[in-house]
Amino acid sequence: MNLQVLIVGAGPAGLVLACDLARRGVTARLVDKAPSYFLGSRGDGLQPRTLEVFDDLGVLDAILEAGGTAPLTRVYDGAEVVAEMRMAEPTEPTPDVPYPNLWFVPQFRTEEILRARLVELGGRVELATELVAFTQDADGVTATLRHDGVDEVVRVDYLVGADGGKSTVRKQAGIEFVGDTDETITAMLADVRVDGLDPAYGYAWVTGGIALSPLAGTDLFTLTGQPPADGSPVTSELLQGLVDDASGRTDIRIREVVWATVWRANVRVASRFQEGRVLLVGDAAQVCPPTGGQGLNTGVQDSYNLGWKLAGPRELVDTYAAEREPIARGVLDLAARALRRHVDGDEDAHQRGAEFHQLALNYRGGPLSRDDRSTPGPVRAGDRAPDAPCQEDGEPVRLFDLFRGPGWTVLELRDGEVIAGDRTLLDVDGHARAAYGAEGFVLVRPDGYIGLTTDDRDAVGEYLEAGTLAVSR
Numbered sequence: 001m002n003l004q005v006l007i008v009g010a011g012p013a014g015l016v017l018a019c020d021l022a023r024r025g026v027t028a029r030l031v032d033k034a035p036s037y038f039l040g041s042r043g044d045g046l047q048p049r050t051l052e053v054f055d056d057l058g059v060l061d062a063i064l065e066a067g068g069t070a071p072l073t074r075v076y077d078g079a080e081v082v083a084e085m086r087m088a089e090p091t092e093p094t095p096d097v098p099y100p101n102l103w104f105v106p107q108f109r110t111e112e113i114l115r116a117r118l119v120e121l122g123g124r125v126e127l128a129t130e131l132v133a134f135t136q137d138a139d140g141v142t143a144t145l146r147h148d149g150v151d152e153v154v155r156v157d158y159l160v161g162a163d164g165g166k167s168t169v170r171k172q173a174g175i176e177f178v179g180d181t182d183e184t185i186t187a188m189l190a191d192v193r194v195d196g197l198d199p200a201y202g203y204a205w206v207t208g209g210i211a212l213s214p215l216a217g218t219d220l221f222t223l224t225g226q227p228p229a230d231g232s233p234v235t236s237e238l239l240q241g242l243v244d245d246a247s248g249r250t251d252i253r254i255r256e257v258v259w260a261t262v263w264r265a266n267v268r269v270a271s272r273f274q275e276g277r278v279l280l281v282g283d284a285a286q287v288c289p290p291t292g293g294q295g296l297n298t299g300v301q302d303s304y305n306l307g308w309k310l311a312g313p314r315e316l317v318d319t320y321a322a323e324r325e326p327i328a329r330g331v332l333d334l335a336a337r338a339l340r341r342h343v344d345g346d347e348d349a350h351q352r353g354a355e356f357h358q359l360a361l362n363y364r365g366g367p368l369s370r371d372d373r374s375t376p377g378p379v380r381a382g383d384r385a386p387d388a389p390c391q392e393d394g395e396p397v398r399l400f401d402l403f404r405g406p407g408w409t410v411l412e413l414r415d416g417e418v419i420a421g422d423r424t425l426l427d428v429d430g431h432a433r434a435a436y437g438a439e440g441f442v443l444v445r446p447d448g449y450i451g452l453t454t455d456d457r458d459a460v461g462e463y464l465e466a467g468t469l470a471v472s473r
């Protein structure tokens with residue numbers, strides 16, 4: 001069988017893309033050079049928009065079960081609690097935003113859940129398989145994979161670099177990674193097993209500048225602090241010393257260091273996300289500081305934007321970069337500003353408000369967005385398609401239930417009803433009208449963004465038939 005896509009890198013971005021392609025019947029391989037799965041907590045803050053993608057991919061229940069909202073952190077000065085704070089205050093769902101809260105799941109757990117979903121969909125991760133070289137021509141990409149010292153040459157339609165900040169794909173495609181690494185801004189992170197702390201709370205000590213946050217769904221805490229000035233390795237003795245000095249307590253005992261890293265402020269974006277038949281997603285395309293919790297989330301959105309396009313014609317694939325590059329620049333700017341506030345000592349720098357949720361990011365004005373309504377409605381082409389609770393035969397149904405799955409959804413709004421194919425939903429409390437307008441047609445893309453708003457039924461057909469989209473329906 002002709003292999004359509006080679007995905008290099010089985011982090012969150014590669015896994016999301018592999019799941020999306022598998023459910024569309026696109027033949028793909030997902031390879032990772034690592035000999036075993038990654039163990040660290042890293043990106044543990046899942047933004048509301050990521051939860052919506054996970055709903056569509058069929059992993060949301062597992063993700064919700066595996067995590068929790070931000071814990072309450074007790075801030076100590078020595079032995080005295082001087083403040084209590086939460087990174088984000090939980091809020092109630094609204095009709096259009098069913099998952100409004102930042103949800104904490106350690107990255108290794110998120111990856112585990114995505115891998116399990118990929119297996120359900122008939123795919124798998126090929127470990128210890130490294131992309132070492134590739135060439136491309138007008139029809140495809142020829143890539144060399146190395147496994148156990150043996151080279152294998154594969155021919156694919158597209159190569160996707162989901163291979164992280166140091167991306168081999170990006171480098172070999174000759175794409176620049178524009179931005180800065182500021183060696184003066186560093187942080188040490190370590191996932192530890194520790195006795196003497198209540199996992200219902202986070203702990204921070206102003207004197208000593210360290211924090212210990214429980215990792216949802218595990219018996220681990222993540223310790224954050226400044227790395228040793230002399231560059232010595234992060235050991236449990238070193239961490240124990242920091243905890244003892246900051247807390248003045250003797251009952252907090254570090255039992256085991258499961259994963260540790262020293263992080264440097266890195267803000268970079270690829271000069272382009274596509275070079276012919278080679279595309280970049282996730283950290284291969286942009287890296288941002290952890291302030292604001294955008295990195296993993298942005299990679300998930302990259303892959304979700306690209307997946308349905310790879311199932312379509314070349315013209316559709318070519319819209320990926322135009323839609324995602326501006327988003328990357330905005331996200332980097334947001335995360336960099338949050339980092340600056342943190343460095344400047346702003347105590348609220350870690351408070352994560354709605355601008356971090358990624359719900360308002362949109363593709364307005366992009367190559368696939370068309371507004372044809374005579375009177376503009378509450379949503380515009382390119383916006384995220386909001387949810388709305390309705391009824392079908394007296395039973396509650398959400399618009400997100402209609403959107404779930406790999407296809408397009410045409411919504412017709414008329415007389416307090418929403419019609420989608422052969423389904424008629426009653427807009428009982430007017431939430432769909434409030435979100436989409438009282439009448440007209442709204443075409444929702446496979447990735448949950450609005451492609452077209454129009455008053456004219458024929459325009460829907462024309463939009464879908466327009467060569468670039470026909471195959472991807």
Ligand SMILES: Cc1cc2nc3c(=O)[nH]c(=O)nc-3n(C[C@H](O)[C@H](O)[C@H](O)COP(=O)(O)OP(=O)(O)OC[C@H]3O[C@@H](n4cnc5c(N)ncnc54)[C@H](O)[C@@H]3O)c2cc1C
Nearest residue numbers: 009011012013033043131163164282283293294295296297
């Ligand atoms: C300390 C820290 C805290 C963070 N906190 C957050 C947070 O709160 N929220 C958030 O959203 N993000 C956070 N992030 C960022 C997040 O971890 C990354 O954005 C995310 O891991 C990127 O996913 P990815 O799939 O693009 O790449 P990665 O997870 O880096 O995966 C890339 C994969 O590619 C493989 N690979 C590389 N080269 C090759 C090759 N040549 N051949 C085959 N395989 C290859 C690697 O082995 C790796 O498995 C944090 C990161 C760090 C370091």
